[in-house]
Amino acid sequence: MTVLVVGATGSIGKLVVDEAIRQGHSVRALVRDSRKARQLHPEARVIVGDVTRPETLSDAVAGVDAIVFTLGSDGGGKVGAARVDYGGVRNILTALGSRKARIALMTAIGVTNRTGSYNRSTEAHDWKRRSERLARASGLPYTIVRPGWFDYNGPNEHQLELLQGDKRQAGDPSDGAVARHELIRRAHLRGETNMTKVIVVIGAGQIGQAIARRVGVGKHVLLSDMRPDNARAAAEVLGNAGYETSVATVDVSSRESVHGLVETATKLGDITGLIHAAGASPTQASPATVLKVDLYGTALVLERFGSVIADGGAGVVISSQSRHRLPPLAVEQNKALATTPVEELLALPFLQPDQVKDSLHAYQLSKRGNSLRVMAEAVR
Amino acid sequence: MTPLAKDELGGPRGAGYRRMIEGSVARRAGTPDEVGTVGALLMGTDGTFITGSDFLMDGGVTAGYWYGDLAEVRGQQ
Numbered sequence: 001m002t003v004l005v006v007g008a009t010g011s012i013g014k015l016v017v018d019e020a021i022r023q024g025h026s027v028r029a030l031v032r033d034s035r036k037a038r039q040l041h042p043e044a045r046v047i048v049g050d051v052t053r054p055e056t057l058s059d060a061v062a063g064v065d066a067i068v069f070t071l072g073s074d075g076g077g078k079v080g081a082a083r084v085d086y087g088g089v090r091n092i093l094t095a096l097g098s099r100k101a102r103i104a105l106m107t108a109i110g111v112t113n114r115t116g117s118y119n120r121s122t123e124a125h126d127w128k129r130r131s132e133r134l135a136r137a138s139g140l141p142y143t144i145v146r147p148g149w150f151d152y153n154g155p156n157e158h159q160l161e162l163l164q165g166d167k168r169q170a171g172d173p174s175d176g177a178v179a180r181h182e183l184i185r186r187a188h189l190r191g192e193t194n195m196t197k198v199i200v201v202i203g204a205g206q207i208g209q210a211i212a213r214r215v216g217v218g219k220h221v222l223l224s225d226m227r228p229d230n231a232r233a234a235a236e237v238l239g240n241a242g243y244e245t246s247v248a249t250v251d252v253s254s255r256e257s258v259h260g261l262v263e264t265a266t267k268l269g270d271i272t273g274l275i276h277a278a279g280a281s282p283t284q285a286s287p288a289t290v291l292k293v294d295l296y297g298t299a300l301v302l303e304r305f306g307s308v309i310a311d312g313g314a315g316v317v318i319s320s321q322s323r324h325r326l327p328p329l330a331v332e333q334n335k336a337l338a339t340t341p342v343e344e345l346l347a348l349p350f351l352q353p354d355q356v357k358d359s360l361h362a363y364q365l366s367k368r369g370n371s372l373r374v375m376a377e378a379v380r
Numbered sequence: 381m382t383p384l385a386k387d388e389l390g391g392p393r394g395a396g397y398r399r400m401i402e403g404s405v406a407r408r409a410g411t412p413d414e415v416g417t418v419g420a421l422l423m424g425t426d427g428t429f430i431t432g433s434d435f436l437m438d439g440g441v442t443a444g445y446w447y448g449d450l451a452e453v454r455g456q457q
Contacts, residue, residue, distance in 0.1 A: 206382045210416030215423045273423050281384045283391030314423040318415065321438035325445055360393065371434040378432025 004028045004064045006051060006092055007071030008044070009036045012106060015184040016068050017044050030060045051088030057095040065267065066102040067092060073124070081127040089131040093138055102195070103142040105135045109175055111146060112166040141195070148176030196220050196269030200261070202250060202301060203278030204234035207318050211275045216243055220268050224248040224261055226278065252278055252297030262304050274305045274315035282359035290359050291346055294366035299342045302377045317374055322360070323367035338372035381409040403450045405440025
């Protein structure tokens with residue numbers, strides 16, 4: 001994802017930048033002063049802008065998938081709280097407009113305490129609380145974090161205690177404490193669990209749809225097919241039944257195409273399910289095409305989606321009863337079909353034209369391979 | 381029955397496939413929804429102890445092919 005960090009040079013913002021880069025995201029750091037950006041991770045893309053000046057923010061929000069707010073007015077008093085803590089969130093969300101992005105907003109413990117002396121002198125609670133309202137009203141998926149007191153790094157303070165509401169308001173660390181780096185690490189995890197769950201269907205035919213109807217409730221169903229019309233037709237049927245859908249075109253025999261599908265799917269959310277129901281039948285295709293689509297294509301899909309599927313996710317590959325009519329293969333051949341690297345699979349000696357009788361034989365070998373590939377994938 | 385299966389029934393091996401369906405234990409083709417039910421079990425919370433597995437659902441065709449009345453089909457392939 002492309003992640004914009006607002007407040008990137010702050011003590012928490014810097015840690016957010018580091019962690020987001022460590023997790024493989026492309027990170028943009030919004031900074032007011034480019035000289036201050038030198039302290040940031042070298043892989044962060046620095047964007048100079050000021051949250052209090054809306055005209056400086058369009059580059060920062062262009063094409064972002066997520067925005068992490070860790071900004072703070074840093075002792076600017078009432079004016080600073082209104083302009084930065086609230087106005088900064090408002091200006092960034094206004095710059096984003098109707099585009100979609102996930103929002104993580106850090107405010108502070110005690111923001112619901114309006115009457116304490118701290119809030120009376122700074123109005124910081126009031127403006128941070130109001131900024132939370134902007135996140136809630138945005139219609140975007142959001143996570144609001146009200147961290148406890150920082151820098152209590154004792155050995156027993158390195159776990160996160162999640163409290164609902166904002167009830168403990170002694171105004172000191174007895175309300176709750178958190179180590180800064182723990183906050184960042186867990187905040188990212190929390191954010192991911194709130195993401196849209198995506199079911200990817202490859203081959204948007206009858207079987208793919210039948211499974212998607214059963215497992216896609218409350219999730220996003222990405223319907224992909226070799227033929228765009230098939231994907232669109234399936235999306236219309238599922239859409240009319242109340243499912244949230246989108247469509248993509250994919251050729252499973254092309255590595256580039258499968259990579260593209262993975263990218264499309266990961267942008268939609270967490271991939272929690274894969275339904276692979278695409279295939280070429282022996283009557284529809286030559287032995288070479290059957291092997292390329294049914295054997296290589298399935299191995300490729302498992303390799304790519306196996307690497308990105310969410311913890312606890314599941315995949316199903318639709319094979320064929322036909323493989324059960326193929327006599328048993330040798331143990332070494334089974335192992336070769338199960339574990340040979342994807343790009344070397346079609347070079348196996350027993351898959352060469354002089355060894356494969358016809359399309360049906362190619363189909364049965366491919367489908368036997370699918371079953372073995374699935375087994376190996378479970379322990380990859 | 382799916383479009384792919386229908387292609388097979390209309391193809392060069394169509395007669396053999398028809399004999400397989402007629403001679404199977406279920407005496408009919410399966411439906412996408414029946415496969416959907418198994419898919420949902422495998423992908424849902426009830427299926428979390430199942431992994432790396434292989435499920436045959438064919439109305440008894442394979443049983444008949446190897447050890448039952450469909451042995452004649454085997455001889456022709």
